Amino acid sequence: MTLIQDIPEFExxxxxxxxxxxxxxxxxxxxALLIRTGTKAHSSLxxxxxxxxxxxxxxxxxxxxxxxxKSIRGISNVKAVExxxxxxxxxxxxxxxxxxxxxxxxxxxxxxxxIAEIGYARVENFMVVFLDxxxxxxxxxxxxxxxxxxxxxxxxxxxxxxxxKGASSIIAVHNHPSHSLKVxxxxxxxxxxxxxxxxxxxxxxxxxxxxxxxxxxxxxxxxTMEVDIK
Numbered sequence: 123m124t125l126i127q128d129i130p131e132f133e134x135x136x137x138x139x140x141x142x143x144x145x146x147x148x149x150x151x152x153x154a155l156l157i158r159t160g161t162k163a164h165s166s167l168x169x170x171x172x173x174x175x176x177x178x179x180x181x182x183x184x185x186x187x188x189x190x191x192k193s194i195r196g197i198s199n200v201k202a203v204e205x206x207x208x209x210x211x212x213x214x215x216x217x218x219x220x221x222x223x224x225x226x227x228x229x230x231x232x233x234x235x236x237i238a239e240i241g242y243a244r245v246e247n248f249m250v251v252f253l254d255x256x257x258x259x260x261x262x263x264x265x266x267x268x269x270x271x272x273x274x275x276x277x278x279x280x281x282x283x284x285x286x287k288g289a290s291s292i293i294a295v296h297n298h299p300s301h302s303l304k305v306x307x308x309x310x311x312x313x314x315x316x317x318x319x320x321x322x323x324x325x326x327x328x329x330x331x332x333x334x335x336x337x338x339x340x341x342x343x344x345x346t347m348e349v350d351i352k
Contacts, residue, residue, distance in 0.1 A: 134164070156205060161196045169196040184209030185242035224257040225293070226328065231349045232329075233338050233347050240264070241333045248275050252289035253328070256295050260287050275312060276315045277319035284325045285312045289298045291326035292316075295333060303332055303339040303346060313341050 135151040147155065153170035160166045172194050177183040184205065191202035216235040225232040241249045245296075248266040251259055258340065266274045284292050294316055296309075313330040320327045330341040337348035 150174060153180075153183060153205075156208065157196070157201055161167065164196055166196075169194060173197075179242075179335065181242040181246065184212065185244065190244075198281070202334070221259055224256045225251070226258065229347060230349060234349050236295055236331065236333045236338060237335060237349065240295065241335045243297050244299050246296055246299060248294070248311040250283065250303045251293045251295060252277055252284055253291045253293065254288075255290045255329075260289055275316075277312075277315045280316055281319045281325055283324050285323060289325060291328050292320070293328050296308075296330075297333050299334070301334045303334060303337060303340065305332065305341055309341060 135147060135155040138151065139155060144152065144155075150167060150170045153173055154166040157169050159332070160169055173183050173186075173191075174180070176194065177186055178189070186205075188202045188206065191197050191205055192199065192289070197205075213235075216231075216238040220228060220231045220235045223231060230293070236249075240249055240326075245267055247264050249262060249264045250263045254260050265280065265351040266275060276346055280292070280294070282308075294313070308328070309332065313327075317327045327342075329343065332339045332341065337349070340344070340347060
């Protein structure tokens with residue numbers, strides 16, 4: 123237990139940020155700065171440590187839902203929503219970088235957005251990105267949450283949505299919370315079913331991408347996709 127008043131002034135997150143800049147803060151200190159105040163028994167730094175421990179990484183802190191956030195001592199409804207808002211802002215920043223680009227010729231920006239959108243999620247999400255003839259994003263939608271297979275994702279329903287959105291092509295995406303990019307037999311079968319459904323109505327399936335919180339894998343092109351952080 124660390125009481126904030128017992129911490130030397132120059133080591134308190136807010137004072138440290140004001141003196142050295144927010145870039146000088148650790149992940150724990152950044153989260154503590156967002157939390158602002160602790161409880162009588164636990165400082166904002168203690169609460170930040172609990173959040174990081176439960177989530178496993180900074181990115182996954184921002185992917186926690188309200189109920190998961192509130193399960194941490196000292197996290198109120200207001201604080202939970204504020205933390206979620208930071209995660210949503212980051213998703214939208216990434217989306218702004220790709221929205222007017224050809225996603226095929228801008229793979230780095232596209233992958234960065236996919237990771238921000240669902241790569242940190244703690245359960246599997248199946249998302250479809252709907253594209254126009256120039257491979258620009260028309261819209262996107264998460265169609266299933268949970269174990270992903272053809273029993274939970276209906277290829278014909280995917281294509282119905284593509285027609286409604288006026289899409290010329292789609293890219294299917296799902297995340298692996300396990301961090302593994304290994305393609306399962308279910309992944310392969312679902313990909314083939316979606317491709318066949320698209321052929322019946324003239325909607326191309328450009329890819330089916332698996333994402334984790336660090337990388338992606340193209341099922342159709344059989345190659346790993348990594349974000350260039352240089």
